[in-house]
Every structure is written in C-alpha cells, then in structure tokens.
Amino acid sequence: MRKVFIILIFLIISVLIPFKPAISVADYLDNWHLRCDTAYLLYGVTYGNGTFVAVGYNGIILSSPDGITWTERTSHTTESLNGATYGEGIFVVVGDHGTILISSDGETWITRTGYSGTTNDLTSVAYGNGKFVAVGDFDLGPDYDRTVVTSPDGYTWTVRHPQPFLAYPYGIGYGNGLFVAVGLHDLYGSHYYDISTSSDGIQWTPRNYDTYDNLNGVAYGNNIFVAVGGYGALYTSPDGIDWTERNSGTSDTLNGITYGNGIFVAVGYSDTIITSSDGIAWTQRYPEIFYKSYYSIAYGQSTFVAVAYFGEIIQSDPSPPDAPSSLTAKATSSSSIFLSWKDNSVDEPGFKIERKEGVCGSISEWSQVQTVGKNAKTYTDTGLTPNITYAYRVRAYNMDINSAYSNCASSKTALSGTPNAPTTLNATSISANQIKLIWTDNSTNEASFTIYRKVGSGSWNPLSTKGENFVSHTDITATGNTITETYSYYLQACNSNGCSPATNSAIVPYKPTNLSSTAASSSRINLAWADKSSNETGFQIYRKSGVCSSPSAWGLIATKGANSISHSNIGLSSGTTYSYRVRAYKKSSTMPYAYGYSSYSNCKSATTP
Secondary structure, rough: OHHHHHHHHHHHHHHOOOOOOOOOOOOOOHOOEEEEEEEOEEEEEEEEEEEEEEEHHHHHHHEEEEOOOOOOOOOOOOOOOOEEEEOEEEEEEEEEOOOOEEOOOOOOOOEEEEHOOOOOOOEEEEEOOOOOOOOEEEOOOOOOOOOOEEEEOOOOOOOEOOOOOEEEEEEEEEEOOOEEEEOOOEEEEEEEEEEHHHHHHHOOOEEOOOOOEEEEEEEEOEEEEEEEEHHHHHEHHHHOOOOOOOOOOOOOOOEEEEEEOOOOEEEEOOOOOOOOOOOOOEEEOOOOOOOEEEEEEEEOEEEEEEEEEEEEEEEEEEOOOOOOOEEEEEOOOOOOOOEEOOOOOOOEEEEEEEEEEEEOOOOOOOOOEEEEOOOEEEEEEEOOOOOOOEEEEEEEEEEOEOOOOOOOOEEEOOOOOOOOEEEEEEEEEEEEEEEEEEEEEOOOOOEEEEEEEEEEOOEEEEEEEOOOOOOEEEOOOOOOOOOOOOOOEEEEEEEEOOOOOOOOEEEEOOOOEEEEEEEEEOOEEEEEEEEOOOOOEEEEEEEOOOOOOOOOEEEEEEEEEOOOOEEEOOOOOOOEEEEEEEEEEOOOOOOOOOOOOOOOOOOEEEEEO
C-alpha cells in the first residue's frame, strides 16, 4: 500500500519541483554527490563493519566499502527489500512476504525467510540491546493483528502480535534502551496510534494518539528521539513517551532520518534534505542533484549516504575530522626530528604534516612534507639540516576535507656529525640506594655517553660518563630513592663534534608498601597496597604460582592507573596458592618515552579455597 502512495506522489511532485535558492556559505552537508544510479527503486540503506548496504525493489542489494563504489550482490530473492540494519556482527535485511536475509560482510547473503514466522510484508528493522526487531503489515484476520518479529541473533525469529499497535508500521529505531516504532495513523477511517514503544520488542505501549500525520522514520541521538513523516511532519521526544511537534521548515514528506557525527539528517521528496544538531532547529540543504526523492539515509565513514526511489545513491562530503592535539617535536639526531600527537578523529584516512623553518612564531611559510595513514600517531622527519630549528603542525583529512590544525611544536636538530640520540631510557630502583639505568644505543659514532641526574627539585648535574657502546649504568648513590628522594635522569651520546639531543627524562617514583592479598572466592584474590608516590603514571602488578619463595617466574598480569590502591585478580583456579608484588612506574610526558620504575612492594601470598 505504501509503495503505491510513493509512486503516485512522486509523479505529482516531479512536475512541481520547487525552486532552490542559491547558498552563499556552504559546509560539507551542502555538498552531495551522485554515486550510483541503478534501474531499481531503493528503499533502505544501513552501515556496519566498514560497509554500506542498500536494498530495494525485486531483491536488489548493493554494497560499498566507502559509499562511492557500489557492487550489486546476489540476494536469492525477487521480493522487495524494505529495510536493513547491522548488529551482532551481521547485516539483517527484511522485505515483502516475511523475507529476511542476513550477511556477515554485506556481500554474501543467506535467507532466513522460512524462519521469520510470517508471510506479511516486513517494512523496517532495528537492532538494540542484543536484539533485532522488525515490524510489518497486519494479518487479514478478524483482529487485524500487527506483525512484529524479534531475534537475538538474526537466525532464529519469533512472531509477536502486539495489540494495540500501529495500523501500518513504516519505521523502527532504537535508543536509550527503547525501541520506537512509527507508522500510519488511519486505517479505513478508524484512528490508530502512530508511535509505539517497547523495551524488549515484545510488549508495546502506544504513544501520541491522533497526530494526523503519517510517520515514516525515527532515529535517536544527542539524548533525543526524532520522528519524521508526511508533509514535513517532525516530532521529538527525550524519552520516547512524550512527544512535541517541531517545525521542520519543509512541507515535503520526510521518509528517512539518521544521526551521525552529532547531526540529525532527514531526507524526503523533492530533493529534501534537512539537518539539525539538536532535533529542534532545522536547516534545509540544497544539493545540486535535482529531481530526486530520497527514501532512506545512513551514516558511516564520516559521511551520509541516501538512497532514492528510482535507484540513485547520493553521498555527502565527509564531515571534517576532529583535529589532532598534543603535538610534540623532539630532535633525535643532526638530521631527524621525531613527532608525536593524539589522534582525536574517527575513520580518518590519514594525517597531513606541515613544516617550516624557525620557531612556531616565525614568518617562514608552511609546506606539507608528508602524509601518514589512518590512526597514525608518530612520524620521524628525516633529511633535515643540522643545527636548524623546525616547527610542525598536523591535521587529519578525509577525502578533500581537512580538520583544523593541531598545536604547533618545534625542535632544533643537533650539530653536524654528532651521534644519534639514545632512546628507551629506563631507570629502575633495585634497592634503597641503587637505581639501574638501561638505554638503547642508536649511534655508530659515539665516543661516550654522558648521564645527568637531578635529585628532587634541584639542578641537573653530570653523574657519570660511560664509554662507547655502553647501554647501562647503576647509580649506587641514589640514597632514599624508595621513599624520601625523587631521582630523575637523562643522557646524551657524544663525540668530538658534540653531543646528541638528550633523551626524555626518566623519573623514579616511590615504592608502594603494605601489600595485602585476600582470597575472596575460589577464583578471586583481592589485593590492596599503600600508594607512597605523588607522581606515578600507574602501577604494575606481578604474580607467580606458589609462595613468595617459590622458584616460579614472575609475570605481569595487570596495569592500574595513577593513585590506584587495589586490584581484584579473577579467573583463578581453586585450591591454588598465588604470590603477588606491585611497583609504581612513571612514563615521560612525550615520546620517545622514558620510564622510571620503583622498587617492588613486599610480596604477599594467598590460597584460593
């Protein structure tokens, strides 16, 4: 019934396409691109596991890894496919006459139609709280039972016949622990509810009686539900129970809605695309792709993808990625500088790195020197000139859209001919007056290593000089390092041309004390200790089998954050003795990281019952 309405309305509005005013200031949601134009009506689209899936008339299924390139897949059915969703690692598609298809990758599909339990048309499907819920037309029986089918996994389905429900359910969404179904409010002159809600997909409660608007789609985001429908109808609810009519800014029928990247996007007839950050105030978009009437929309890979009745698929420009932050730059030789930053974006293909000579405030021009891939957080810039200061900034990108820049960071390369800097400096307390240092030697031309030490808040002073190729030193004068004095270290590799850049500082935290271990059950032992440091990054927990004096090897089993004073070790074997010890550690604030480790706490044993 709904598809007949759709075609008739489209024939009318295609003759009455409204004038689209020019937009002087555009953002990424004003820019849409035609990606695919099939010969089939498309009714639904969804995104999951790095793949878009679009479905429609005569069993058509298309999939795309990016929203740009689409491939037709074999569905093994000629039934119209009306809705799609993703959850539990699978795609679920529903359609006419109880059709249900599932796929793990969006490419290879298997039918579960015989397990749907109904031959009624299924119009929409959603996933939430570990369950798939699909809605559909009513049974032509004496009670006109409405169709709802539920599944925990997409494979096995159970038919529900909730009463009261919707005359014709067109859409379903999930959010905040609630399924919300929307649909047609009038059936042969009798009024029915057009919004119903359920926490489990089984028991349903009607809401918002007699709005006199057919509702076609619903989405949840930013702590609010938004339902859209005929003639620009738009309603919002903070809880799915109480609904408020809003001004959508359009009189065109809205068919689909989704939420992504902090934005609601609804689509409908006559090229209608409207957006909102809060579901209340809406902005109409004017894509330069005319004579389209959109039916469904999905968000993924930082873009929105919409499908149209007559087979078109359009895609927005990607949303700008979040800017990276906490950029640091540290020279590691006379010709290289190591960069690190925090990746704050999702689905970005990569990062662009820009450089200029001089400090951040210099008037030199920036130039892009490198791009690095998705989720990258470090880069070493090589081939630089000795004894020159360079400044850097980084931004994420997605297609042609760039994020804002990170902070600027600068560093100065070492003198020509000097050794490469050592890295991975570790300073570990081995007694109340001894700290052992180890490092990685990255140079082939050093004559020596100079080690510097600072006690408490005092000044840095040379501690020792080691010969070429040395990679360790034990400070035997670190008196009170476990509880009364804080010791910090760095070192440089040197030769006749000068010294390398310094390592980052390794700071040794105080030793935790008073470790206790208590068997709480046959599979759990609870640990507690006293935190004596004020500067630790966290704590490392070690365990071995047997009592403290057993020859069993120690193994790291957990890492806890700063200021932690307890841990529960679970999954243990009953009737078994375990021993534990804990130490604090301090990681340098920037890369390449240097670490300081306290002495170990006392050892404590416990036996599970």
